[in-house]
Amino acid sequence: AQIAAITQSSGDLILNVDSDTTIAPDVVSKLAHKMRDPAVGAAMGQMKASNQADTWLTRLIDMEYWLACNEERAAQARFGAVMCCCGPCAMYRRSAMLSLLDQYETQLYRGKPSDFGEDRHLTILMLSAGFRTEYVPSAIAATVVPDTMGVYLRQQLRWARSTFRDTLLALPVLPGLDRYLTLDAIGQNVGLLLLALSVLTGIGQFALTATVPWWTILVIGSMTLVRCSVAAYRARELRFLGFALHTLLNIFLLIPLKAYALCTLS
Template identity: 75%
Template sequence: AIRSSSGDLVLNVDSDTILAADVVTKLVLKMHDPEIGAAMGQLIASNRDQTWLTRLIDMEYWLACNEERAAQARFGAVMCCCGPCAMYRRSALTLLLDQYEAQFFRGKPSDFGEDRHLTILMLKAGFRTEYVPDAIAATVVPHSLGPYLRQQLRWARSTFRDTFLALRLLPELDGYLTLDVIGQNLGPFLLAVSTLAALAQLVIGGSIPWWTGLTIAAMTMVRCSVAAIRARDLRFIGFSLHT
């Protein structure tokens, strides 16, 4: 479909995504800069009020879009233009299409995490990737724990797979983005090591690892407090317990 299209821009939307009336206009305005290869809108949960889990996911989306993606966009390098609402420059897509279609993971064709993979390819090719916070797109999120965990596993696999592509970008990235990429990949490992060390201290030494717990809690509270102030939503304070 992309190869046979004739427009300058291509809009990717999931089947369960509902776009605000002005989303296309706002994304097109951002894409006026020819150096931009892709731009994404802000995602919210259309079924936010369905269960406690959908409320938490909606807050996760806010943090991912308005803290992580917004910070990356200041340097023109959003690391994943999310599939539910992303606009691409057709000329850039055409250039990268062969690489995009030849995704393999552990020797097998890969059909997960294609949005992250395509974004990394855009950055490798020298295009900027951007975030448009006022282009709102509502998408359906998992309302029960089983589907949510399976979704997170798919996303974790794609992040792991594309880590190697992202690491090759480090020499070309701004200092902040370099730390961001390293932190995203080392963060889960360091958290696991800290947790195991704390458990070992508790079992072997018989002492409670207060400093480890307090440090993790303080970092979480700072992040969620900033979100609560910016979003003017005190729910983010409670969200720190989930995080």
């Protein structure tokens, strides 16, 4: 359906909005303003959870989206290359999309068709073609997020596979981008690995010596507190202190899930 819409469209710009996403009245104008620069191939808005108030999980995901947009994407945009223009609300240059359509439609990974992570894959194709990708924080879009753990973990599994796959596909692109983007890609993957090793080391210490790995707990707890405090200060919202709960979610559920995603990537 998306491919058909692209080929049958006639404007200069194409706005992609998910069916469960509501955009603010000024989103189109703000994204279009950013796209006035012909060097920009895609621009995304800031994502929020429309069902934020439903459960503790939706509140946590809403904060996760804020951090992903206003830390990760904002930093990447500063250097001209948002590595994933999120599918729920992103604008693309039609001429660029048409030139990339064959590659986009026939996504392959290790010679096999791949049908997940379309937004990240399209962003990488845009960067490969020499376009910039941007983030517009004032273009607000609200999307429905998972409200149960099972749905959330299935979503995270898809996203983890997409991230691992497209990180590999982006490797040839990174040398042509600002060096920060290479550092960012390394940091996101090495940081996850270091956290996993720290947790495994702590578990090993407890299992072998029956002693609590206080230093490991202290370091992880301190880093969590600093991150949440900075987010609370920047967002001017104390609720971000509660994002510390995400560290436990990350350690006990998301890291094992991402390890599984990497092992089953095909």
